[in-house]
Amino acid sequence: MPVNQSVTLLHVEDDEIDVMSLKRSFGQARILNNIVSAANGEEALDVLRGSNGKAPLERPYILLIDINMPRMNGIELLQEIRADTTLHDSIAFILTTSDHEQDMLEAYDLNVAGYLIKQNAGEQFLNAVTMLEYYCDIVALPS
Secondary structure: OOOOOOOEEEEEOOOHHHHHHHHHHHHHOOOOOOEEEEOOHHHHHHHHHOOOOOOOOOOOEEEEEOOOOOOOOHHHHHHHHHHOOOOOOOEEEEEEOOOOHHHHHHHHHOOOOEEEEOOOOOHHHHHHHHHHHHHHHHOOOOO
16 A cells, blocks of 8 residues: 655654654554654754754644653643644644553643554554554645
C-alpha cells in the first residue's frame, strides 16, 4: 500500500532513545514519511511557527507528542497550539509512557486524535505505527 509521504511527522520527545526507536520502527515498517524532531514543547512551537531560526513546518503534518518533557510539557504545548489561530487545527497524537487517567482526560479535552502509551511495546507499538501509516494514507488532510 503506498504511503502518503507528503505528510510530515513532528515528533516532540526529549528522550533520544525514544526518538531513535520511533525512527527505527518507521524504517522497519518501510514508512518513508519525513520525521522532524523537537526536544520539548518550546522547540516544537518554534518549528511549527518558524521562529528562533527554524523554518516553519509545511502542512500537512501530524504531531506525535510526549507528555513528560522539560521546559514545556505536552499538555502545555497542546494548550498553546489550540489557542493559536494558525495552529489550532493541528492533528496531534499523544505518544507517552503516562497511563494516568488525568493526563488522558486533559489530552482528549484538547482534541487529540489518539492517546498511545509507549510501554505497550512490541506488537502493540508496531500496531500503533501501522495505524499512523494508514492514517497518513487514508485521511484527507488540508495543505
